[in-house]
Amino acid sequence: MVLQVLKKPMLLRLRDPLTESERDSIFRLCKELGYSYQFRAGSKELLELTGGGAPSHRSLFEDLTGILSVVDNGQARELNMRPVGGPDLVVEVAGARFGGEWAGLIAGPCAVERADRLQSIAERVKAAGACVLRGGAYKPRTSPYSFRGLGEEGLAMLAEARAKTGLPIVTEVLDPRDVDAVGAVTDIFQVGSRSMANAALLTELGKSNKPVLLKRGMSATVREFLLAAEYVLMGGNERVLLCERGVRSFDKVTRNLLDVGAIAHLKRVTHLPVLADPSHAAGRRDLVRALARASMAAGADGLIIEVHPDPGEVHSDGAQAVSFEEFERISADARAILKLDGRRLSQAEVAPRSDSTAGGGARKSTSSLKVD
Numbered sequence: 001m002v003l004q005v006l007k008k009p010m011l012l013r014l015r016d017p018l019t020e021s022e023r024d025s026i027f028r029l030c031k032e033l034g035y036s037y038q039f040r041a042g043s044k045e046l047l048e049l050t051g052g053g054a055p056s057h058r059s060l061f062e063d064l065t066g067i068l069s070v071v072d073n074g075q076a077r078e079l080n081m082r083p084v085g086g087p088d089l090v091v092e093v094a095g096a097r098f099g100g101e102w103a104g105l106i107a108g109p110c111a112v113e114r115a116d117r118l119q120s121i122a123e124r125v126k127a128a129g130a131c132v133l134r135g136g137a138y139k140p141r142t143s144p145y146s147f148r149g150l151g152e153e154g155l156a157m158l159a160e161a162r163a164k165t166g167l168p169i170v171t172e173v174l175d176p177r178d179v180d181a182v183g184a185v186t187d188i189f190q191v192g193s194r195s196m197a198n199a200a201l202l203t204e205l206g207k208s209n210k211p212v213l214l215k216r217g218m219s220a221t222v223r224e225f226l227l228a229a230e231y232v233l234m235g236g237n238e239r240v241l242l243c244e245r246g247v248r249s250f251d252k253v254t255r256n257l258l259d260v261g262a263i264a265h266l267k268r269v270t271h272l273p274v275l276a277d278p279s280h281a282a283g284r285r286d287l288v289r290a291l292a293r294a295s296m297a298a299g300a301d302g303l304i305i306e307v308h309p310d311p312g313e314v315h316s317d318g319a320q321a322v323s324f325e326e327f328e329r330i331s332a333d334a335r336a337i338l339k340l341d342g343r344r345l346s347q348a349e350v351a352p353r354s355d356s357t358a359g360g361g362a363r364k365s366t367s368s369l370k371v372d
């Protein structure tokens, strides 16, 4: 019985009719990958494979034109896939926990612009229940002429805010060449929507020992999103946090269309934590709270929210920044919704300290899922 479970075959749905060349290519690939194969009784379309299986095999089969879909992965499960009946992965960073019974609030400005402002925002959002501080030092702007962040100066401001408040940090890395410099400061790497498909960046982050908050590309399907995560996972970095931030739509009422269905779906198909970014989905502050509530109700393991007390002074995403008071309401909502599900809000536990670095480089030294 146990053996039967281990030998669960992969099932391929083939095109009908199938050309001879397509069929030969499929059979050849089966042999190359070490599978034996046979058609399911009475079917010309369902090919059953028996053999070891590997995560990479699913995509190799999907690339062949004769194969409509991989119906069942058998043992060829990709790393992003939740093992059948398997638990959520809980990603923990300095006391902030995402997944399982835990959810976390990430909050802060869109971009790091002023040290004093960042500091006061960090203190206020922490008091309101945030467990991670957000803020971009390298900003991926649609126009190259827009404010593109303070770079290293911004990283230094983030390090200072972390040291003073004890809040761990998430900040975006845009370029594979910056992974070490950003990783020396940040606790979590953010990969933005515009970079989701940057294979070179994802591969580099796969070598890191710090978690990666991966945003869904604005036009990416859920499958493309999961395969982007796969790039990081296959490098050995198991701690990927997925983030739904809205997709392009025909309507301009909101900046993007928050895909609540994708949040609920992802919670089923992957063990990775799933966060939501209602700020970039809404694009306007009056809707952020409603979208935050919807995301948490759909099962999100956390939220990332842009907060600023004076949006008139900022150079990036001011229209969607919520006030401290609104963030407090969002935090209270999240607590209430989590309680309904038997879940909890996590809190950062890093003691504020006087030095201003996040502690160490970004390269992997352990396969543990926890970080100091």
Ligand code: PEP
Pocket: 110, 111, 136, 140, 191, 192, 193, 194, 215, 245, 277, 280
């Ligand atoms: C951001 O978080 O400020 C950002 C640029 O988000 P996104 O990549 O989702 O557009």
Ligand code: MN
Pocket: 110, 111, 280, 306, 316, 317
């Ligand atoms: Mn932003």
